[in-house]
Amino acid sequence: xxxxxxxxxxxxxxxxxxxxxxxxxxxxxxxxxxxxxxxxxxxxxxxxxxxxxxxxxxxxxxxxxxxxxxxxxxxxxxxxxxxxxxxxxxxxxxxxxxxxxxxxxxxxxxxxxxxxxxxxxxxxxxxxxxxxxxxxxxxxxxxxxxxxxxxxxxxxxxxxxxxxxxxxxxxxxxxxxxxxxxxxxxxxxxxxxxxxxxxxxxxxxxxxxxxxxxxxxxxxxxxxxxxxxxxxxxxxxxxxxxxxxxxxxxxxxxxxxxxxxxxxxxxxxxxxxxxxxxxxxxxxxxxxxxxxxxxxxxxxxxxxxxxxxxxxxxxxx
Numbered sequence: 080x081x082x083x084x085x086x087x088x089x090x091x092x093x094x095x096x097x098x099x100x101x102x103x104x105x106x107x108x109x110x111x112x113x114x115x116x117x118x119x120x121x122x123x124x125x126x127x128x129x130x131x132x133x134x135x136x137x138x139x140x141x142x143x144x145x146x147x148x149x150x151x152x153x154x155x156x157x158x159x160x161x162x163x164x165x166x167x168x169x170x171x172x173x174x175x176x177x178x179x180x181x182x183x184x185x186x187x188x189x190x191x192x193x194x195x196x197x198x199x200x201x202x203x204x205x206x207x208x209x210x211x212x213x214x215x216x217x218x219x220x221x222x223x224x225x226x227x228x229x230x231x232x233x234x235x236x237x238x239x240x241x242x243x244x245x246x247x248x249x250x251x252x253x254x255x256x257x258x259x260x261x262x263x264x265x266x267x268x269x270x271x272x273x274x275x276x277x278x279x280x281x282x283x284x285x286x287x288x289x290x291x292x293x294x295x296x297x298x299x300x301x302x303x304x305x306x307x308x309x310x311x312x313x314x315x316x317x318x319x320x321x322x323x324x325x326x327x328x329x330x331x332x333x334x335x336x337x338x339x340x341x342x343x344x345x346x347x348x349x350x351x352x353x354x355x356x357x358x359x360x361x362x363x364x365x366x367x368x369x370x371x372x373x374x375x376x377x378x379x380x381x382x383x384x385x386x387x388x389x390x391x392x393x394x395x396x
Contacts, residue, residue: 137364147361154365164366166341167349170255174345175322178259183314186266190273191303204274211267220261220331224248227257248332251342258343261328269314276310277303305390312389316381320374326351346370 137154139147158164193204213219227233229246247253280303288298304311326347329337337344337352346366354363 133364133367136361137368139361141361141364142358143360144358150361154362155369157362158365158369163337163341163344163349167337167344167346170342170344171323171325171346173255174258174262174325175319177255178262179315179318179322181259182263182266182318183269183311185263186269186314187273187307187311189266190270190277193270193274194277204271208267208271211265217327217331220328223257223261223328224332227253249339251340254332254339254342258325258328258332262322262325269318272310272314273307276307280306308389309391312381312385316378319377319381323370323374 136147138149138151140150140153141147189207193200193207197203225231227247229249231246234246247257284302284306285298288302293301324347325345329343329345329348330351333339333343333348335348335352337348347370350363350366350370353359353366
């Protein structure tokens, strides 16, 4: 009788145990959603909600003071005939194409210099990183404008060599080089990421290459570049996206006008002028969504082509 009753007792006690586990899982789920609730509220109220509203406004004529009027795709069509819009696209593309690679090359070069052991290494790393902490601020843009303005320190220095330009800020041919120099000066963030990637490259690979008589260029092409390619991909993608969204420095240096002669009329600056200068919020929303689509396409191209040049650890390529 004892042997026949034991299974019966275990069978009767099993359901309460399952119920306890279910209650515990539900309690954990409720706690998880409770912790996620602030983020979810922020996402839907501050991000998803405004994005949906902006998408709707991009198909309307809206000036902040009157109710939006549905006009379909007219805002998107009008962009193609807007000369200032086309100018802003050219300026932004020039900045992205020339500024981003130059910044990354400077960051990689400094990271490789700082990767070697030397006295005061921590100080040099901190010193090179500091501009990235303050470089995007309004105050630095104001200082940069003063440095490159008429009779500024940069122009005075160049005058000693007989190549004074009378100020870069007012010269349409020099404003873009000035903006590129500003973004290159802020290479600290990608430099730190490059430096972290260089630390992961096994020293044995360089030692073996030296034994085979490989020079610096050969070691860089065969070891450093392949091992660092995931980091290069990440920095290239992030810096490209950031370059498309440059605004504060262009606004401060140009005085919010995009001058001289439209040479600093970046895409986001023109978007701001249309939305908050002319109160054409529908037009500005169309520009914002077009920028989002372009960045999305570029990001997709980056990922689709990464298989051809990005090498991960354990990859057979």
